[in-house]
Amino acid sequence: MNSPDLSRLTTIIREISDRELPPRFCCHSGSRKPDGSLVTEADVVMQDALAQALNAEWPEFDLLGEEMPEPEQQRALQHSDSGVWCIDPLDGTSNFSAGVPYYAVSVALIHNGRVEAGVVYDPSRKECFSAVRGEGAWMNDQRLKPQRLASPLSEGMALIDLKRLAPELASRLAASPPYKSQRSFGAVALDWCWLAAGRCHVYLHGQQKLWDYAAGLLILEEAGGSALTLEGEPVFSATLTPRSAAAALDPDIFRQWIEWLGVTSQRN
Numbered sequence: 001m002n003s004p005d006l007s008r009l010t011t012i013i014r015e016i017s018d019r020e021l022p023p024r025f026c027c028h029s030g031s032r033k034p035d036g037s038l039v040t041e042a043d044v045v046m047q048d049a050l051a052q053a054l055n056a057e058w059p060e061f062d063l064l065g066e067e068m069p070e071p072e073q074q075r076a077l078q079h080s081d082s083g084v085w086c087i088d089p090l091d092g093t094s095n096f097s098a099g100v101p102y103y104a105v106s107v108a109l110i111h112n113g114r115v116e117a118g119v120v121y122d123p124s125r126k127e128c129f130s131a132v133r134g135e136g137a138w139m140n141d142q143r144l145k146p147q148r149l150a151s152p153l154s155e156g157m158a159l160i161d162l163k164r165l166a167p168e169l170a171s172r173l174a175a176s177p178p179y180k181s182q183r184s185f186g187a188v189a190l191d192w193c194w195l196a197a198g199r200c201h202v203y204l205h206g207q208q209k210l211w212d213y214a215a216g217l218l219i220l221e222e223a224g225g226s227a228l229t230l231e232g233e234p235v236f237s238a239t240l241t242p243r244s245a246a247a248a249l250d251p252d253i254f255r256q257w258i259e260w261l262g263v264t265s266q267r268n
Contacts, residue, residue, distance in 0.1 A: 026099035046089035092187030118215030146224025156201030164206030192216025
């Protein structure tokens with residue numbers, strides 16, 4: 001399979017996001033899904049617009065969107081051997097609804113059990129993160145390159161979502177963190193990209209869904225970063241089962257991080 005033209009893909013995502021999201025920003029109306037997460041008009045409008053545009057440009061690929069019913073998502077995954085778009089039409093919906101400018105649109109192309117291309121667009125900052133497997137990662141026109149930091153983990157900044165971690169681990173992190181400071185911004189796809197851009201040093205999340213991490217994980221890996229689940233497995237899995245993730249851009253800090261977490265790689 002040839003990857004889609006990345007320039008065309010980013011243009012589509014930018015144009016739809018810039019058209020549909022600003023007029024709906026800070027709109028407090030919405031409803032709750034069965035899992036308790038918020039869904040707004042912006043989520044639905046964005047997903048419909050992206051689905052229409054992607055299907056018109058690349059009709060050979062199926063589509064899996066966050067706002068689709070789960071049976072439809074499962075059906076789409078069954079066709080991932082021929083290519084399926086995995087879309088989070090609005091990552092960070094709670095931020096978006098409350099007027100917090102930390103949200104993004106995430107689109108990944110899954111083929112034969114792995115992500116081949118990914119785009120995460122931040123409309124607030126006009127920052128478009130993108131990657132194609134084996135070809136590197138970018139933020140707008142800037143190549144994201146591997147980084148080595150002179151300072152140890154103890155001097156680092158962490159992005160941590162405490163509420164989805166096991167209570168024992170969350171308590172351990174709160175009582176005796178191995179890093180210097182901690183943040184939690186509320187948009188998983190964008191968190192991956194900020195890590196890839198070197199804006200933080202380590203990352204931890206207990207339960208990400210496929211559309212949350214698919215594009216961002218590829219961007220981090222193509223920027224030279226590493227990630228494992230808390231069970232020591234590769235983070236990506238072409239399933240709807242939520243995945244944990246521990247990650248870093250710098251390889252030495254990643255080693256220190258997973259050692260502190262007690263993670264042992266299960267990779268062969």
